[in-house]
Amino acid sequence: MVKWLKIFPLLVPFILASCNAEQQRVIEMKTEVVDGLQFGVPEGRKVETGADHILLLPEQALREVDEIAIWTTAPQPVAGGVDTEGTDPAPHTLTTVEGGMGGPEYTLTIPKQIADRQAYVRAYIQSEGGTPAFDEAWQVWESLAAEK
Numbered sequence: 260m261v262k263w264l265k266i267f268p269l270l271v272p273f274i275l276a277s278c279n280a281e282q283q284r285v286i287e288m289k290t291e292v293v294d295g296l297q298f299g300v301p302e303g304r305k306v307e308t309g310a311d312h313i314l315l316l317p318e319q320a321l322r323e324v325d326e327i328a329i330w331t332t333a334p335q336p337v338a339g340g341v342d343t344e345g346t347d348p349a350p351h352t353l354t355t356v357e358g359g360m361g362g363p364e365y366t367l368t369i370p371k372q373i374a375d376r377q378a379y380v381r382a383y384i385q386s387e388g389g390t391p392a393f394d395e396a397w398q399v400w401e402s403l404a405a406e407k
Contacts, residue, residue, distance in 0.1 A: 286398050292406050296378060298329060299402035301395040315399065324364060324385040327396050329403065334381050337366045348397070353390070362387030367396055374405045 288299030291306055293313050300306055300315055304327070307314040312334075315327040328334070340354035354366040367382045380403065382396035 286395055288398065288402065290402075294331060295406045296329065296331075296373065297402075297404050297406050298399055301327075301398065304395075324361070324383050327380065327382045327399055329399070330379040330381060331376070333377070334368065334379055340364075340366065349400070355390075358385055361385040365391055365393075367393045369396070369400045371400060371403055373403065378403060 287302040289302070291298060291300050293306065293308055296313070298313075303318055304315045305318050307316060311330060311332045313329040313331075315329070317325055337354040337356065340356040343353045343355070345351050345353060349369060349371075351367060351369040354368070356364045356366070358364045362385055364383065364385045367380075367384075369380045371378050371380065380396055380400040382393050384391045384393065
């Protein structure tokens with residue numbers, strides 16, 4: 260017991276630091292290249308391309324909305340929602356639309372300048388558990404670059 264009392268004061272800073280550390284989920288990603296853009300695709304998602312966007316959809320169908328899109332033109336504003344502007348870790352807009360049985364729909368839009376063009380990562384998630392962290396969308400945004 261005496262040894263524990265001697266060691267405990269030395270451990271307190273480490274215990275407190277680990278409690279305050281923000282936990283970021285580690286997401287496995289594979290690299291894809293589409294239309295001159297290189298980006299990571301989170302494990303469990305498939306890529307579908309459209310005229311002005313790239314969809315990263317769950318491989319398995321889900322009941323709730325959960326998609327990530329990379330837009331090569333400015334996406335249309337989300338109708339009927341309340342916008343919140345943010346700056347951390349980068350300028351972005353979070354739009355909340357009160358939803359039905361699956362909870363509110365959250366849309367995160369993050370612009371990114373890539374060489375001489377502007378791209379946008381937009382994620383849609385429906386959640387009854389409050390505002391989602393959008394970990395996968397932020398990691399796609401971080402990986403987004405011109406084709407190497």
